[in-house]
Amino acid sequence: MPRIAVLDRNKCQPRKCATECKSFCPGVRMGDETVTLDEEDKPIISEELCTGCGICVHKCPFGAIHIINLPEELEEQCVHRYGQNGFALYGLPIPREGKVTGLIGRNGIGKTTALRILAGVIRPNLGTSESATSEELKDFFKGSELQAYFSGFSDANVSYKPQSITYLPSKVEGDVGELLDKTDERGKIREISQDLELEEVMDRRVSDLSGGELQRLGIAAASVKDADLYYFDEPASHLDVYQRLNAARSIRSLAEEGKAVIVVEHDLAALDYMCDYVNVIYGTPNAYGVISEPRGVRKGINVYLDGYLREENVRFRSESIRFKTRAPTEFQKGKTPSFEFPNLTKRFEEFELRVEKGEIYPGELVGVVGPNATGKTTFVRMLSGELTPDEGEIDRKLEMVHKPQYPEIDFPGSVRGYLYDCLSGFDKSFKTEVLKPLGLEGLLDNQIQSLSGGELQRTVIAASLGKPADLYLLDEPSAYLDVEQRLRMARAIERTIERKNAAAFVVDHDVLSVDYLSDRLFVFGGVPGGEGRAKGPLDMREGMNMFLREVGVTFRRDPKTGRPRVNKPGSRLDQEQKESERYYYTG
Structure with a gap:
């Protein structure tokens, strides 16, 4: 049975341990060089000498080591590996002309690596220390559809929209129209700009765009290139539901023109909407990932939610994910509202928000939905006291906690230190209801400054839920999280609210997350960037009908x-x- 040893170098902290991985290794004690130390005193584990006993895994105080036994059929299928004891990727998705293929899996499991290989950003090394030659790639993929792809790899005409779009303002000067004019190779700039609603920002400088506008610009810039293969990494990030579906239609139209498209996406509704096929990726985050065979989009997503690949006989999750089909909850019966607010108005130079009066009850989760730039974040900031309404007065006798839309932590230490600083320690219920579901137990010793966007998001959510409060205001908690993390986040919020008999307003664009956790909905509409109007809370059927009718x-x-x-x-x-x-x- 093939075995890989993986070291998470971000977690490994040799200055804070006694190199237990080496000291307790039976092979080392017998005189073998199963574990040696590099120039940074971090372990190098010999996969040939390792017996798979797992002692180093359990002895490592930071959970930095993975020893993984793989199925025999994967032994010769490693497409790429990030150095000795680094992350390993097995298999690749297959681009298909006239089809959109989706990649679905947890964060840190190889989706972006797969796209970067297919886009030519990374040259695969087939698990060795050197990049593979064209002949080696053709031989490796011999007999598969990818053989032809890599045979003409140097001639492939590829357009790639990367995961992060925040780099654009620092790398691109000028306005949006100039950038799209430079990249337009298909004469489609007008059509795609209309599809993605970019006409109003064509004269704006790229550096002045919001996150959602940058995302749509990135999708447009990739779409107007004349390519045969189009790759989009998380195109729905920062977009509202309406914009996500517009982006999905625009991406889908490329396949209808005969192009091959591959998309990495965590929004299951958007993925379902645009794709023909889905490849499920399973494995251990930051250790290894395996790309399964393609399936039809409905079956592929359902297989992922089941956590079991029948054809491969692989179970990658102990329980399946199911969504609630509950009847609307009538919180108002026999209960007194825990918080009420009157009609509210907030005016800015070019924007006005009007909110109808509303209330929330103990134990209730109210989802807040609506297009971008219609005032959802402004509403939450008014409730929290960060903004003062121009009309209407909010009684803030309740204890409130606000998780902002864009989480930032200015703390020179570890996740554990930050949470202790915020919460003055944590009790057993916090560990079981928040830390464990959010997957933070293995990150407690990681430095705040080394966290990814998803890890930072989960840390801020945990800090918010750990604080005592009567009302929680959570702005876009699903951003940067994968599907499983979103549902675990929803459970953590749900259990915290129930145990504390508190209440929460949760702003989010992911329909599945909103559907999963909401008891009622607060619905925003209006003219994005000009006028916002809000009504609610409404029961789920009425609220979703109102919202989706507008969309x-x-x-x-x-x-x-x-x-x-x-x-x-x-x-x-x-x-x-x-x-x-x-x-x-x-x-």
């Missing part, structure tokens, strides 16, 4: 998993539900 899409539930699925525009179900005013089908 212009309908949802149904998958009969097996209960997850919301977007109906294809103009389909029979889409037409029937619009005619009967059932945009959000809860049956």
Whole structure:
């Protein structure tokens, strides 16, 4: 059985340990060089000499070592490895002309690496220390559809939208129109700009764009290039539901022109909406990832939620994920609101927000939905006291905790130190209801400054939920999280609110997360950037119908998993539900 030893170098802290990995290794005690130390005193583990006893894994105080026994069939399938004892990727998705293929899996499991290899950003090394030659790649993929791809690899015409779009302002000067004019090779700039609603920002400088505008610009810049293969890494990030579906339609249109498209995405509704096939990626985050065979989009997503690949006979999650199909909860019956607010108005130079009066009850989770730039974050900041309404007065006798939209931590220490500093320690319930579901137990000794976007998000959520409060205000907690992390985050919020008999407003754009955790909805509409209006809280059926009517899409539930699925525009179900005013089908 093939075995790999992986060291997470970010977690390894040799100055704070006694190199237990080497001291307790049976091979080392017998005189073998199973574990040696490099110039930084970090371990180098010989996979040939390692017996797989796992002692180093359990003795490492920082959980930095993984010893993994792999199935025999993967022994000769390593496509790329990041150095000795580094992350290993097995398999690649196959680009198909006229089709959109989605990649779905946890963070840190190789999705972006796979795209970067196919896009030519990374030259695969087939698990060795040197990049593979063209002949080695052709021989490695002999007999598969990828053989032809790598045979003409140097001639491949590829367009690639990377995961992060925050680099654009620092690398691109000028305005949006100039950038798109320079990259437009297909004469599609007007059409794609309309699809992605970029006309209003064409004269704005790239450095002045918001996160959502930068994302749409990145999608447009990749789409207007004349390529045969298009790769999009997390195109839905920073976009609202309406913009996500517009982006999905735009990406889908590339396949309808005969192009091959591969998309990495965590928003299951958007992925379902745009893809023909899905490759599930399983493994251990930051250790290894395996790309499974492609499946039809509905089956592929359901298999991922099940956590079991029947054809490969692989179970990668102990329990399946199912969505609630509950009836609307009537919190107002027999209860006194824990918090009420009057009609509110907030004016800025070019924007005005009007919010109808509302209330929230003990134990209730209210989802806040609506297009970008219609005032959701402004509303939350008014409730928290960061902004003062121009009309209406908020009684803030309750203890409130606010998690901002863009989490930032200015703390020179570890995650453990930060949480202790925020919370003055943590009790057993915090560990079981927050730390464990959010997957932070293995990150406690990591330095704050080394955290990824998703790790930082989970840390800030944990710090917020750990504080005592009557009302929690959580702005976009699903950002940067993968599918599993989003649902675990929703459970952590749900259990915390229930145990504390508190309440929460949760702003989010991920329909599945909102559907999973919300008891009622607060719905925003209006003219983005000009006028915002808000109404609620409404029961789930009424709230979702109001929201999706404005967006212009309908949802149904998958009969097996209960997850919301977007109906294809103009389909029979889409037409029937619009005619009967059932945009959000809860049956």
